[in-house]
Amino acid sequence: MKVECKISADYKEPYAVLHINRISPGIADLISMLEKEDTNSPALAAAKEGKTYFIKPEDLTLARTEGREIVCYDKRKNRYVLDKPLYELENMLDIHFVRISKSTIVNIRHIDHVKAGFNGTMELAMKNGVIDYISRNYRKTFKERLGLK
Amino acid sequence: MRQTVKLIIKYILYGISEGCTFFVICCLLFSAGGREDISASIYNDFARQSAGAMLVGIACGTTAVVYQINGPSLLMKTIIHFCVGMGVFYPVAIYLGWIPWFPGQIVYTVLQFTVSCCIFMAIWFVFYLLNRKEAKKINERLRELERSNVHKE
Numbered sequence: 586m587k588v589e590c591k592i593s594a595d596y597k598e599p600y601a602v603l604h605i606n607r608i609s610p611g612i613a614d615l616i617s618m619l620e621k622e623d624t625n626s627p628a629l630a631a632a633k634e635g636k637t638y639f640i641k642p643e644d645l646t647l648a649r650t651e652g653r654e655i656v657c658y659d660k661r662k663n664r665y666v667l668d669k670p671l672y673e674l675e676n677m678l679d680i681h682f683v684r685i686s687k688s689t690i691v692n693i694r695h696i697d698h699v700k701a702g703f704n705g706t707m708e709l710a711m712k713n714g715v716i717d718y719i720s721r722n723y724r725k726t727f728k729e730r731l732g733l734k
Numbered sequence: 735m736r737q738t739v740k741l742i743i744k745y746i747l748y749g750i751s752e753g754c755t756f757f758v759i760c761c762l763l764f765s766a767g768g769r770e771d772i773s774a775s776i777y778n779d780f781a782r783q784s785a786g787a788m789l790v791g792i793a794c795g796t797t798a799v800v801y802q803i804n805g806p807s808l809l810m811k812t813i814i815h816f817c818v819g820m821g822v823f824y825p826v827a828i829y830l831g832w833i834p835w836f837p838g839q840i841v842y843t844v845l846q847f848t849v850s851c852c853i854f855m856a857i858w859f860v861f862y863l864l865n866r867k868e869a870k871k872i873n874e875r876l877r878e879l880e881r882s883n884v885h886k887e
Binding site for chain 1: 741801808812862865866868869871872873875876878879880882883
């Protein structure tokens with residue numbers, strides 16, 4: 586892969602542009618690394634049983650709307666309540682996160698498998714056992730993020 | 735609450751558009767197939783026929799909103815979708831003469847209902863086969879990504 590670097594004092598902030606036709610695992614890692622360089626991967630403040638915890642994005646498996654709450658689950662299936670709307674979370678999280686429906690964002694690295702339904706739906710199971718569904722509207726984006734056409 | 739109302743309205747519009755599209759395609763097929771007798775009976779009763787198509791579209795298309803709700807299992811959601819879809823389609827189809835109705839012949843009625851259910855399930859099975867193929871590809875890709883991550887770690 587050809588790499589071109591432009592070094593100039595005019596650039597106030599580092600900014601990378603990749604010319605690619607699909608996101609391969611290596612590219613995904615590179616993007617994640619570059620994003621972390623810039624944002625320093627901020628931990629998310631999440632509440633559980635009256636206490637506030639700081640969760641690293643890489644430990645977050647899934648975030649979704651449950652009733653009136655925005656909640657997230659970690660690797661051990663602990664459930665936390667977040668104080669940020671999903672769209673804000675989506676902007677904060679890196680390339681490993683993808684929206685699968687209007688109400689859910691998942692970490693691709695923590696997906697165990699997907700299962701076909703009888704009615705055009707697709708069930709998604711996380712490694713920690715949490716289940717959700719990939720909405721038809723978001724299926725294309727989901728597949729693209731995996732590097733599938 | 736506002737989001738839920740918006741979601742339901744969106745699904746109602748989806749259902750109406752699905753019902754109308756199916757209705758227009760059927761009319762086109764009857765017309766192209768030279769079945770002017772059927773086409774004429776539809777045109778003469780257009781308001782009721784199109785309203786029926788929209789109603790069935792809402793029952794079958796809009797109830798797909800159930801899959802957006804967290805809580806009930808996939809099987810339960812499928813049962814709800816199927817029962818509401820069939821529960822509306824069957825009476826509407828009989829009322830508007832889309833399928834023949836012989837009240838005196840119980841065996842024929844039961845058989846007809848079973849065939850309708852089988853058609854519904856066959857359509858779902860086709861969707862399932864297409865979905866299963868797609869799910870298999872996604873799972874293979876997930877394993878690929880997992881292997882590449884394990885090697886890196």
